[in-house]
Amino acid sequence: MTMNDFNIIERGNIPKDYWVLLQYAVMGDIERLAKIVKRINQDGKILVAVYPGVPELMKGIDISEMEFVGSIIDGALYLK
Numbered sequence: 001m002t003m004n005d006f007n008i009i010e011r012g013n014i015p016k017d018y019w020v021l022l023q024y025a026v027m028g029d030i031e032r033l034a035k036i037v038k039r040i041n042q043d044g045k046i047l048v049a050v051y052p053g054v055p056e057l058m059k060g061i062d063i064s065e066m067e068f069v070g071s072i073i074d075g076a077l078y079l080k
Contacts, residue, residue, distance in 0.1 A: 021047070050075050
C-alpha cells in the first residue's frame with residue numbers, strides 16, 4: 001500500500017496539510033484512516049498536531065483529553 005492508495009478516501013473537512021499528516025500518522029493503515037476521517041466528518045472531531053520540542057506551539061494544548069493518532073515528523077497527531 002502506498003500513500004497514493006489513500007486517494008480513494010475523500011478527505012471532506014480535513015485541511016490539506018492535516019490530510020498529509022494524517023496519512024503519515026496512520027502508517028499505511030487505510031482502514032484506520034477511513035475510521036478517523038469518518039469521525040472527523042460525521043462527529044465533528046478535529047486533528048491537532050503537537051510538537052513537544054517547540055514550547056511556543058505547545059501553549060494551551062492539553063493532550064490528556066485527546067486521542068493519540070500517531071507519530072509525525074518532530075511530533076504527534078491527536079484527535080480532539
